[in-house]
Amino acid sequence: xxxxxxxxxxxxxxxxxxxxxxxxxxxxxxxxxxxxxxxxxxxxxxxxxxxxxxxxxxxxxxxxxxxxxxxxxxxxxxxxxxxxxxxxxxxxxxxxxxxxxxxxxxxxxxxxxxxxxxxxxxxxxxxxxxxxxxxxxxxxxxxxxxxxxxxxxxxxxxxxxxxxxxxxxxxxxxxxxxxxxxxxxxxxxxxxxxxxxxxxxxxxxxxxxxxxxxxxxxxxxxxxxxxxxxxxxxxxxxxxxxxxxxxxxxxxxxxxxxxxxxxxxxxxxxxxxxxxxxxxxxxxxxxxxxxxxxxxxxxxxxxxxxxxxxxxxxxxxxxxxxxxxxxxxxxxxxxxxxxxxxxxxxxxxxxxxxxxxxxxxxxxxxxxxxxxxxxxxxxxxxxxxxxx
Ligand code: MG
Numbered sequence: 399x400x401x402x403x404x405x406x407x408x409x410x411x412x413x414x415x416x417x418x419x420x421x422x423x424x425x426x427x428x429x430x431x432x433x434x435x436x437x438x439x440x441x442x443x444x445x446x447x448x449x450x451x452x453x454x455x456x457x458x459x460x461x462x463x464x465x466x467x468x469x470x471x472x473x474x475x476x477x478x479x480x481x482x483x484x485x486x487x488x489x490x491x492x493x494x495x496x497x498x499x500x501x502x503x504x505x506x507x508x509x510x511x512x513x514x515x516x517x518x519x520x521x522x523x524x525x526x527x528x529x530x531x532x533x534x535x536x537x538x539x540x541x542x543x544x545x546x547x548x549x550x551x552x553x554x555x556x557x558x559x560x561x562x563x564x565x566x567x568x569x570x571x572x573x574x575x576x577x578x579x580x581x582x583x584x585x586x587x588x589x590x591x592x593x594x595x596x597x598x599x600x601x602x603x604x605x606x607x608x609x610x611x612x613x614x615x616x617x618x619x620x621x622x623x624x625x626x627x628x629x630x631x632x633x634x635x636x637x638x639x640x641x642x643x644x645x646x647x648x649x650x651x652x653x654x655x656x657x658x659x660x661x662x663x664x665x666x667x668x669x670x671x672x673x674x675x676x677x678x679x680x681x682x683x684x685x686x687x688x689x690x691x692x693x694x695x696x697x698x699x700x701x702x703x704x705x706x707x708x709x710x711x712x713x714x715x716x717x718x719x720x721x722x723x724x725x726x727x728x729x730x731x732x733x734x735x736x737x738x739x740x741x742x743x744x745x746x747x748x749x750x751x752x753x754x755x756x757x758x759x760x761x762x763x764x765x766x767x768x769x770x771x772x773x774x775x776x777x778x779x780x781x782x783x784x785x786x
Contacts, residue, residue, distance in 0.1 A: 399428050399429065399467060399508065400428060401461050401463065401464050402427045402462065403426070403462065403786075404454065404461050404497070405424070405425045405427075406422055406423065406496070407422070407425075407778065407783070407784055408423075408440055408448060408779035408782050409711075409774050409779065413738045414737065415532045415736075416734055417709030418709045419711075420440050421438070421711050422438050422439070423436070423496070423769060423785075424436045424496035424497055424500045425500060425785050426466060426501060428466055430508075432507050434499075434503035435768065436497060436498065436500030437499060437713045438492045438496030438682050439492045439709075441489045441492060448779075450489045450493050451782075453493035454493045456493075457497060466504045466505065466508075467508065470688060473686060476497065477685075480494070486685075488683060491660040491685050492682070495686045495689075498685075498687060498689070499686060499714070499717050499765065502516065502764070502765070503765045506766075507764040510763045512720065512760055513717070514759060517687070519724065520723035520724055522759070524756045524757065524758045525728070525731050526555065526729075526756060527731050527733040527752065527757060528554060528556035528558055528628075528730045528731070528733065529549045529552070529554045529733055530558045530605075530733065530736075531546060532559070533545070533560055534559075538588075539588055539590070539592075542588050542591050542592045542595070543591045543594065544595075546592050546595050549736070550600060552754070553755040553756075555601060556600060556601035556602070556603065557592075557600065558602075558732070559589075559604060559605070561588050561604055562606050563609065568580040575609060575611035576613070577610055577611075577617070582614070582621070590625060593625045602625070602627055602628055603630075603631060604622070604627055604629075605631040606630065606632050607632055608633075608634060608635035610633055611634070612634065615633035616644070616645055616649065619645055619649035619653065620649050627652060628652065629653065629675065629676050630651050630652065630653055631654045632654075632657070632658075633645055633653065640673075642655060653675050654674055654705065655668070656674070656678040656679045656707065659679065660685055661684065665679065669697065676704075676729060677697050677705070678704075679693050679704070680708065681710075681714075681717065682714045682718070687720065694721070694728070697727060704725060704727055704728055705731070706731050707732055709734045711741070711744055712741070712745035712747065713767040713769065715757065716747065716760055716766055720765065733757075740773065744769065744770055744774055745767050746767070746768050746769075747767035748762070
């Protein structure tokens with residue numbers, strides 16, 4: 399089998415409370431009629447989603463004529479090719495992720511097996527989700543509590559809320575990352591009200607989006623120790639793992655990061671520095687299906703669980719589910735599409751994809767989810783052209 403063409407499209411709309419909902423899709427065509435579709439992050443609509451698409455197409459000439467079954471050697475060739483143009487960083491790694499996912503889709507279809515089978519089989523046939531709730535209607539404890547209770551009625555066993563920039567006029571300086579006394583009280587009130595509303599049998603994660611400085615992060619992490627968080631996410635910006643390791647060493651609160659880290663190399667360093675208790679790679683960004691498994695295996699060797707960040711479409715989310723089915727140390731997967739009315743409709747497969755807080759791993763060949771061309775065409779990014 400030979401690759402005959404590589405195309406890419408940017409599809410989606412930047413809906414509120416969705417974490418983005420604009421994605422780059424890659425389609426790889428073959429001379430045997432097998433077509434694979436992969437998804438990757440478009441680096442956020444603000445960064446210009448066409449950037450990732452152009453990087454995908456930059457590799458088109460190299461891929462045409464190659465055997466798509468040869469996924470790992472092709473991937474390594476592309477990875478090394480990018481060493482002097484971003485290498486293991488975004489958005490080059492995003493583009494490789496979309497290409498590699500499309501190749502795995504082809505291999506699965508050609509062999510008539512689901513992708514998890516190519517990864518060594520599955521430990522589980524359904525993937526536990528947590529609902530990203532963002533915030534309450536207002537940034538108050540009662541509003542957070544109300545939102546949490548409403549979401550739990552949908553069947554989730556875990557929820558996540560944001561607490562950065564949710565303090566209104568209690569934040570005294572708009573620029574610095576210091577959490578003053580009034581803001582700290584407000585943030586702790588939000589988390590406490592949420593915990594009291596959901597009880598102690600539901601897992602609660604709190605996201606700081608890297609918006610706090612070191613002393614503020616340590617104070618917050620220690621203050622919420624009695625609230626038994628599933629994790630405190632990105633209490634510091636992503637760049638300095640040594641500083642994050644100081645937060646982790648200071649507290650019994652579980653510390654998590656990783657949605658802005660990519661490839662096994664970044665996660666190896668994160669673990670070597672003992673910076674986290676839980677890792678959260680975004681599998682639409684981190685380097686692909688096999689790279690996701692490599693990252694999870696490195697974490698497993700340190701007894702660290704994997705709880706991926708996820709703002710993907712059903713297709714990218716199912717690709718992640720194949721990886722998560724195939725690793726022992728999976729904890730929980732994010733779902734951020736509750737507020738996106740067209741999320742389920744943009745793809746076809748074993749819909750509905752989300753049922754009672756779980757995603758069932760597809761047994762169809764390949765990734766097992768296809769774009770609904772009619773719906774996806776209507777969501778095409780302005781100025782882009784849909785697949786042939
Ligand atoms: Mg986050």
